[in-house]
Amino acid sequence: MTDTIxxxxxxxxxxxxxxxxxxxxxxxxxxxxxxxxxxxxxGSRVVLYPIADAxxxxxxxxxxxxxxxxxxxxxxxxxELHRSSFSTDLQEMDVxxxxxxxxxxxxxxxxxxxxxxxxxxxxxCIVGIIGDDLEAVCRKMTEKKGIPVLPVQSEGFxxxxxxxxLAACKAMFKLVGTEDTSDISPLSVNIxxxxxxxxxxxxxxxxxxxxxxxxxxxxxGDGRVKDIGRSxxxxxxxxxxxxxxxxxxxxxxxxxxxxxxxxxxxxxEDMADSLYQVADFFxxxxxxxxxxxxxxxxxxxxxxxxELAVMRKDLEGKKVAMYVGGSFKAFSLLKxxxxxxMKVVMVGSQTGTPEDYAELERISDPGTIxxxxxxxxxxxxxxxxxxxDIFVGGVKERPIAFKLGVGFCDHNHERxxxxxxxxxxxxxxxxxxxxAMSPVWQFAPRRAKRRKEKS
Amino acid sequence: xxxxxxxxxTNACKLCTPLGASLAFRGVEGAIPFxxxxxxxxxxxxxxxxxxxxxxxxxxxSALGEKHAIYxxxxxxxxxxxxxxxxxxxxxxxxxxxxxxETIGDNVPMxxxxxxxxxxxxxLPEIVEVSTPSYNGTHTDGWHGAVRSxxxxxxxxxxxxxGSVNILPNMVxxxxxxxxxxxxxxxxxxxxxxxxxSDTLDGPxxxxxxxxxxxxxxxxxxxxxxxxxxxxxxxxxxxGATGGTSLQKAFNVPNHRIGLPIGLRETDxxxxxxxxxxxxxxxxxxxxxxxxxxxxxxxxxxxxFGKRAVVYGEEDLVxxxxxxxxxxxxxxxxxxxxxxxxxxxxxIKDVTKxxxxxxxxxxxxxxxxxxxxxxxxxxxxxxxxxxxxYKYAKAWNIPLIRIGFPVHDRFGGQRxxxxxxxxxxxLFDQIVNAVLEKKQADSQIxxxxx
Ligand code: SF4
Ligand code: SF4
Numbered sequence: 001m002t003d004t005i006x007x008x009x010x011x012x013x014x015x016x017x018x019x020x021x022x023x024x025x026x027x028x029x030x031x032x033x034x035x036x037x038x039x040x041x042x043g044s045r046v047v048l049y050p051i052a053d054a055x056x057x058x059x060x061x062x063x064x065x066x067x068x069x070x071x072x073x074x075x076x077x078x079x080e081l082h083r084s085s086f087s088t089d090l091q092e093m094d095v096x097x098x099x100x101x102x103x104x105x106x107x108x109x110x111x112x113x114x115x116x117x118x119x120x121x122x123x124x125c126i127v128g129i130i131g132d133d134l135e136a137v138c139r140k141m142t143e144k145k146g147i148p149v150l151p152v153q154s155e156g157f158x159x160x161x162x163x164x165x166l167a168a169c170k171a172m173f174k175l176v177g178t179e180d181t182s183d184i185s186p187l188s189v190n191i192x193x194x195x196x197x198x199x200x201x202x203x204x205x206x207x208x209x210x211x212x213x214x215x216x217x218x219x220x221g222d223g224r225v226k227d228i229g230r231s232x233x234x235x236x237x238x239x240x241x242x243x244x245x246x247x248x249x250x251x252x253x254x255x256x257x258x259x260x261x262x263x264x265x266x267x268x269e270d271m272a273d274s275l276y277q278v279a280d281f282f283x284x285x286x287x288x289x290x291x292x293x294x295x296x297x298x299x300x301x302x303x304x305x306x307e308l309a310v311m312r313k314d315l316e317g318k319k320v321a322m323y324v325g326g327s328f329k330a331f332s333l334l335k336x337x338x339x340x341x342m343k344v345v346m347v348g349s350q351t352g353t354p355e356d357y358a359e360l361e362r363i364s365d366p367g368t369i370x371x372x373x374x375x376x377x378x379x380x381x382x383x384x385x386x387x388x389d390i391f392v393g394g395v396k397e398r399p400i401a402f403k404l405g406v407g408f409c410d411h412n413h414e415r416x417x418x419x420x421x422x423x424x425x426x427x428x429x430x431x432x433x434x435x436a437m438s439p440v441w442q443f444a445p446r447r448a449k450r451r452k453e454k455s
Numbered sequence: 456x457x458x459x460x461x462x463x464x465t466n467a468c469k470l471c472t473p474l475g476a477s478l479a480f481r482g483v484e485g486a487i488p489f490x491x492x493x494x495x496x497x498x499x500x501x502x503x504x505x506x507x508x509x510x511x512x513x514x515x516x517s518a519l520g521e522k523h524a525i526y527x528x529x530x531x532x533x534x535x536x537x538x539x540x541x542x543x544x545x546x547x548x549x550x551x552x553x554x555x556x557e558t559i560g561d562n563v564p565m566x567x568x569x570x571x572x573x574x575x576x577x578x579l580p581e582i583v584e585v586s587t588p589s590y591n592g593t594h595t596d597g598w599h600g601a602v603r604s605x606x607x608x609x610x611x612x613x614x615x616x617x618g619s620v621n622i623l624p625n626m627v628x629x630x631x632x633x634x635x636x637x638x639x640x641x642x643x644x645x646x647x648x649x650x651x652x653s654d655t656l657d658g659p660x661x662x663x664x665x666x667x668x669x670x671x672x673x674x675x676x677x678x679x680x681x682x683x684x685x686x687x688x689x690x691x692x693x694x695g696a697t698g699g700t701s702l703q704k705a706f707n708v709p710n711h712r713i714g715l716p717i718g719l720r721e722t723d724x725x726x727x728x729x730x731x732x733x734x735x736x737x738x739x740x741x742x743x744x745x746x747x748x749x750x751x752x753x754x755x756x757x758x759x760f761g762k763r764a765v766v767y768g769e770e771d772l773v774x775x776x777x778x779x780x781x782x783x784x785x786x787x788x789x790x791x792x793x794x795x796x797x798x799x800x801x802x803i804k805d806v807t808k809x810x811x812x813x814x815x816x817x818x819x820x821x822x823x824x825x826x827x828x829x830x831x832x833x834x835x836x837x838x839x840x841x842x843x844x845y846k847y848a849k850a851w852n853i854p855l856i857r858i859g860f861p862v863h864d865r866f867g868g869q870r871x872x873x874x875x876x877x878x879x880x881x882l883f884d885q886i887v888n889a890v891l892e893k894k895q896a897d898s899q900i901x902x903x904x905x
Contacts, residue, residue, distance in 0.1 A: 006538055029494045029518045031531040032538030039495025061554045061589040062464065062793075063471025067499035069843075083846075089464040092591045095558055106463035125493055125555040126590070129524060157493035157524045157555065376513050377542055380664030396502050399511040403661050445662040 004381045006033060012373060014357070017366035023357040025372040026162070034375045036323070036396050037350045039156030041124050042068075043164020046413055047244045048120050048152065048171065050195050051223035052076035055116035057086045059103050059134065060124030064156070065089070073197040073416040076222050081116055090126060100132045107141045107149060117225035118148040120171060128155030148225070150174055161325065162351045169247035172219065172228055176252060179226055181233025187282050187289070188214040190231045192249055193240040194265070194420070195413060196221025203421035204265055207275060210296050211289055213282065219245055232256040236281055238263045238274070241328050265420035266329060266428075267336030268304070272297045300422035307426055311433040312341045318436055321346035321383055322392035323374060325412060327356035333392060333411070334363055340429055345386040348374045376400050384446075389436050405444025407435035465824035466843065468767055469793025471589035474500045475597030475626070476551035477514050480583075482632075482650020483605065484671035485546030487515060487539060491532050491563060492553030494518040507861040508629075508656045508869045510668070515539045515548075519555065528556050529566045536570060540580060543666045546674055549601060550584040557588035581674060583608045593794045595769050598626050599694055602649060605677055606698035613706050614682030619645035620732050621680045621708065623688035623698050624874075625715055625771050626860065629657035631874040638875065641740065642733045647676045647683065649698065657869045681706035685732045687725070689715045691802035692770040692794070714806055715771050718779030718879045719748060721806065725875075744876035751880055752783055755887040760784035762890060765830045766815075767791040767823075767840040768859045770799050776839055776858070777815065778806035779879060785886070787815040788833045795820035823847065837889065842868075854889035858882070 005013060011024040029035035041058075045068050048056065058065035069085030076082065088106045090099050103121070111119060119141070123134050134151040141149040150171040154164050189208065194201050201221040208215050216234040217227035231237075237249040237260035249260035261281065263274035279293040320342050324330050327349035334344050347360055348371035360370055369382050380400050383391060391401035394412030401408040409431050411419065419428045441447045477488035477500055490497045497516035504512045515538075517523075517531040536548055552563055563584050571579065585604040587597045602623055624635055632653035639646035654670020680686070680702055688699035691714045699710040716725035722745075726737045762785045766776050770792045777787050787807075792799055800817040807814075816833075818825060827847050830838075838848045839856045842863040848855035862868025872878040891905050 004542070006542060028520045029516075030538065031518045032489070032515045032535030033518070033542070034497075034513045034515050034539075035494055035518065036498065037494055038498040039493055042495055042499070057463070061471060062467050062469060062593075063474065063496065063499065063554075063589050065464070066467045066470055067503050069466060070846075071502075085466050087464045087467065088462075089467065090554075090590045092588070095554075095588075095590050102462060109462050110465075125495075125524070125553075126558050129555065129558045156495040157519050158521050160494075376511055376664070377666060384663070394502075395506055396498070399505055399509055400664060402509070403511055403658075404664055405660060444660050449662060 004377045006030065009033065009378075012371065013378070014361070014370045016361050016364050016368045016370065021358060021361045023352075023354060023370065023372055025352050025354060025357065027373065029160070029373055034377070035373055036375060037160055037373055040158050040160065040164040040167065041122055041154040041156045043161035043244070044122055044152045044154035044168040045164070046072075046161070046195075047165055047168035047220060049082055050074035050076070050221045051120075051225065051228070052082045053079040053117040053224050055081060055086060055110055055114055055119040056122070057088065057106060057110060057119060058122045058124060059088045059099065059127050059132070060090055061126060062087055062089045064124045072195065072413045074195045074221055074413075075199045076196075077202075078224075081114055086110055095126065095130055098130055098132055099127065100137050103132065103134075103137050104141065107137070107145070111141070111145045111147065116147065118150060118175065120150050120152050122152045122154050124154070125156040128158065148175060148178075160351060165244045166247050169245060169251065172248055173251045175225060175228045177229070177232050177256070179229030181230045184216055184230070184233040185214040186235060186285050187212055188216050188234040189236045189238050189278065190217045190219055190234045191215055191221075191240070192219045192237055192245040192260070193243065194218065194221045197413065198416050198418040200265070200418045200420040200424065203418060203423060207296060207421065208278075211275065211279060211293050212286065213278065213289075219248065232258060234258065236261060236278070238278065240265060241326055243326065243328060262328070264328065264332040266332035266424070268301070268339055268422065268425055269335050270332045271421055271425070304422050304426055308339060308429055311429050312339075314437055315433060316341035318342045318389040319386060320344045320390045320392065321386060321388040322411070323348040323379060323397055324393065325350050327352035327360060329411070330360060331363060336425060336428065340432065342390070342432075344368060345388060346371070346382045348372070348379070380404060390432055405441050405447045407432075407438070407441065409435060464822045467793055467822050468791060468826065468843070470503070470594035472587035472592050472594060472597035472600070473551040473553050473589065474503065475594035475599075476549065476585050476587045476601035477597075478504065478626070478652065479598045479601035479605070479650045480549030480551070481512070481655050482652040482671050483547055483549070483677070484673045485667055486549050486671060487513060487543050487545040487547075487667055489515040489517070489535065489539060489548050489550045490553055491517045491528060491550055491561065492519060492555045493524070496553045496555075503861065506863050510656055510658060511664070512656075513543070513666075524555060524559060527559060528561050529569070532561075532563070532566050533570050533573070536582065537574070540577075545580045545667060547581040547583060550582060551587045551597065551601065552585075553587070554589050557586065581609060595626060595771070595794060596694065599697055602698045603696065603701060605649065606680060607701050609674060609677045610680045610702065612678070612681065614679040616684070617645060617679065617682045619647060619683045620729070621683045621686040621699070621702065622646055622648045623686065624648055625689040626769055627715070627874060628871050629653045629869040630872040631878065634872055634875050634877065638729070638741070641738045642729050642735060644729065644733045647680055648672060649677060649680070681708060683708050685709045685711060687711045687713060687728055689713060690771040691774050691805065692797040692799055714778060714802070715775035716874050717775030717882070718782050719745070719752070719876070720782065721775060721778050722875055722879060741876065744880070748876045748880045748883070751883050755883060756784055758887050758890050761786060762836040763788045763833065764837040764839055765789045765791070765826065765833070765835040767826055767844060770794045770797045770802070772859050773799065774802040774806055777803045779882065780839075781807040781811035783883060783886075785837070786813050787811070788813070788835060789818065789826065789830050790815045791818040791821045791826045793820065793822065837886070854893055856886055856889055
C-alpha cells in the first residue's frame with residue numbers, strides 16, 4: 001500500500017481523525033505520476049463550452065480541439081454552435097512562422113460561416129511558445145467583424161484547471177455590461193457555474209420561476225452572449241459548485257456592486273438550503289417569497305422521499321468513494337449519500353483548496369481518506385482498502401472501479417443524466433441503486449473471491 | 456479533387472500524433488506510454504481512449520509547467536521516468552513527444568542518453584522514444600512511428616532464423632488481432648504481431664488492479680523479429696519507412712506490404728502470403744469461411760447493390776473498406792481522411808480496379824465540415840466510419856455503420872471484427888441489415904418479412 005504512494009505525494013493524502021490536517025494542494029502534478037488532471041485549457045474549455053451562440057475556436061494543433069469535441073452533456077434550448085469543434089489545426093509552417101495569419105483567416109472564415117454572437121479564442125501550449133499575439137488578432141477581428149472576439153489565455157502548461165477557470169472568467173467579464181438592463185426585475189438572479197448537463201439548468205430555472213425570481217443569465221449552461229451582456233443587471237449571483245465561475249461573480253461584485261452567494265443544487269439538503277437562501281435574500285422586496293419557496297420544497301419532497309426510502313433499504317450501510325474535479329461538489333454528494341444511508345469513506349479532488357479540505361474533514365466521518373490530485377494506482381488502492389461498493393468519478397475513473405468489480409456513478413461534465421434538483425436526487429439515487437444492486441458484481445473476481453471466503 | 460488549403464478546421468477527421476503512439480506502445484508487454492509534454496495532453500488522450508476501449512489506460516506525462524516550457528523539459532522527463540519505474544515497474548517505457556516539447560526543441564534522444572548515463576546503476580527498463588509532433592501528421596503517423604521505433608530501437612541484432620512471421624497489423628481492433636493470431640496459429644506459423652493490443656486494451660475483469668495489464672507483444676519477441684522468415688505489414692498508405700522496411704534493410708527480412716485484409720480479395724492476398732511463407736495450404740476451416748462469405752455475398756447482393764456510401768477515417772481502413780464495398784456492389788461516392796499525402800486516391804484505385812463501377816471522390820486532409828458539405832450534395836445511403844459521423848448520419852437520416860476508432864456511442868468497439876473472411880462476413884451482415892432496417896423503418900406498412 002505505502003509503495004503505491006510516491007514520497008512526494010504523501011502530504012497530499014490525509015485520513016480524518018489522524019493528526020492535524022495539513023494537506024498540500026494546488027500543486028503542479030508530479031511528473032510520471034499519471035495524474036487524472038487536465039490543463040489550463042481544459043479548465044477554460046469546460047467553463048465556456050456551453051455558451052451556445054458563441055464560436056469556440058481552439059488556436060493550436062488539432063488534438064486539443066478534437067478531444068474536447070462535444071464530449072459534454074451541456075444542452076442548449078436554441079443554437080448549438082458549441083457542439084462543433086473548431087481549430088486552427090496548426091501545421092509545421094505555422095509553428096515556424098507564427099500562427100497569427102492563420103488565426104485571423106480562420107476567424108474570418110468561421111465568423112462569416114456561422115454568424116456567432118461572439119467568438120472565444122483559446123490559446124493552447126504551443127501558442128504560448130510561439131508567442132502569437134492573441135490579444136492583437138482578437139482586437140483586430142472584433143473591429144472587422146463587429147462582434148466581440150475574446151482571447152482566452154489558457155496555455156495548458158501554465159497551471160491546472162483552476163487557472164483555466166480564471167482565464168475563462170476574465171474573457172466573459174469583457175461581455176458583462178454591454179447590454180441594456182432596464183427591464184430586469186428586482187427579484188432576479190444569474191445562475192453561475194452550472195453547465196446544463198442533461199438539461200439541469202432547466203430544472204433549476206423552473207424552481208426559480210415558481211418562486212417568482214427572474215433568471216437573467218445562465219452562466220454558462222444554455223448560455224447566450226446577450227444574456228451575459230446584461231447579467232450585471234441581476235440583483236444576485238448564485239455560484240454553484242466548485243466555483244469555476246466564482247471569479248466572475250467577484251468581478252461583477254467589484255465593478256457593479258452585485259453580491260453573490262455560493263449554492264449547490266445537488267442533494268436534498270443543499271438544494272433546499274440554496275432555495276431558502278435565495279428566498280431569504282429577497283424577502284424584504286417580496287415577503288411572500290418565503291412561503292412560496294416552502295411550498296415548493298414541501299411539494300417536491302413529498303414526491304421524492306417515499307421513493308428514496310425504498311432504495312435506502314437496499315443501500316443502507318454501503319460504502320462510497322468519490323473522486324471529483326472540484327471539492328464543493330463533494331460536500332453536497334457526501335450529504336446526499338447520507339440520505340441514502342451510505343457511508344463515504346474516501347473523497348478526492350483534482351483542484352481542492354486548503355479551505356475545501358478543511359471543510360471536508362469537518363463534515364466527513366473519522367477515518368475517511370482525503371486525497372488531492374490522485375492517480376489510478378492510489379485510487380485503486382483506496383478502493384480495495386476501504387472495500388467500497390460505489391465509486392463516483394468521471395470517465396477516466398470508471399474502468400478502475402469496474403476492473404475491481406465496484407459499482408460506478410458518472411458524476412462529471414460528461415454525464416448525460418440530470419442529477420441536480422429534487423428530481424435529480426431521485427435520478428442520482430436510482431443510478432446508485434441500480435449500480436450497487438446489480439447482480440453482476442457477484443461474478444467479478446474480487447467480489448466472488450470474498451463471497452467464497454465468507455461462506 | 457483533393458482539398459483546399461486549410462484555414463480552419465471544423466470537426467476534424469483525425470486525431471493527434473502522440474495518441475497513435477500511445478496506443479501502439481500499449482500493445483507491448485510490460486510497457487507504459489509516456490508523453491513528454493504538459494499534463495493536459497496525456498489526460499485528454501487517456502479519456503478519449505478509455506471511452507472507446509472501456510479499459511484503464513494509464514499514460515504517464517512529464518507534466519511540464521511554465522518554467523520547464525521555457526528552460527526545457529529534461530529534468531522532468533528524467534524524474535517522470537524514475538517515478539514511473541518506482542510505481543509501475545515497467546519493462547518498457549514508450550516515450551512520445553508532444554507539440555510542446557517538439558516546439559521548445561527538447562532533444563529527447565540526448566536526454567535519454569543522459570538518463571542512461573546518470574542512472575545506469577539502476578535496473579532500467581527499455582526506453583523507446585518516438586518523435587510525434589502533431590502539427591506534422593495524424594494519429595496514424597504516431598502509430599506507425601512508434602512501431603518503427605520499437606523495431607529499430609529494440610531489434611538491433613540479427614536473431615537466429617526461426618521461420619516465424621512478423622505481422623504489423625496497423626490500427627485494427629483487439630478482436631482483429633486475436634483473429635490474426637489464430638490464423639497464424641492454424642497455419643502452424645509462429646507469429647510476432649506488433650503491437651498486440653488484444654489483451655492490453657480488452658482485458659478480463661480482475662481481482663486486483665494491475666499496474667500494467669498482461670498481454671502485448673513480448674519485448675524478447677520484438678528483439679527476435681530480425682530472425683523471422685518474413686514480415687507482413689498491412690497498409691497501402693503507409694509511410695515510406697516503417698518497421699517492416701527497417702527489418703528488411705537491416706536484416707534482410709523480406710517485407711510484404713499488402714492492404715488491410717478487409718473483404719474477399721484483400722484477405723485472399725493475405726492468405727496467399729501466408730501460404731507462401733509457411734509453405735502449407737490454407738487450412739480447410741478458412742476455405743469454409745471463405746465459402747460462406749461468398750455465399751453470403753450472393754444471398755445478400757440485391758439488398759446492397761448500387762447503394763451509395765460515404766467512407767471516412769484512417770487512410771488504410773478507408774482503403775480496405777473501399778475494396779470490400781466495391782466487391783459487394785456498393786458505390787463509394789466519397790472517401791475522406793484527415794491524413795494528407797498518403798496516396799489514398801491511388802490506393803483506392805488499385806484495390807477497386809476491375810470491380811468498382813465508379814470512382815469515388817477522394818478527399819485527403821479534410822475535416823467533417825468538408826465531408827459533410829460535399830456528401831450532403833451527393834446524398835449517400837450509408838455512412839461508414841467511426842462514431843464521429845453520427846451527427847451527420849442523424850441529420851441525413853441514414854444509417855451509420857460504426858467501424859474503426861473511436862466508437863464512443865456504441866458498446867464493444869474494441870471487439871468489432873473486420874479482418875479476414877470472418878470479419879468481412881460480419882461487416883456484410885451488418886450492412887445488409889442496416890439497409891433492411893432502414894427500409895423497414897421508412898416503409899408505411901412495415902414488412903415483417905423482408
Ligand atoms: S498539444 Fe499536440 S499532443 Fe497535445 S493534445 Fe494538442 S495536438 Fe495533441
Ligand atoms: S497542448 Fe496544452 S492546452 Fe493542449 S491539451 Fe495539451 S496541455 Fe492542454
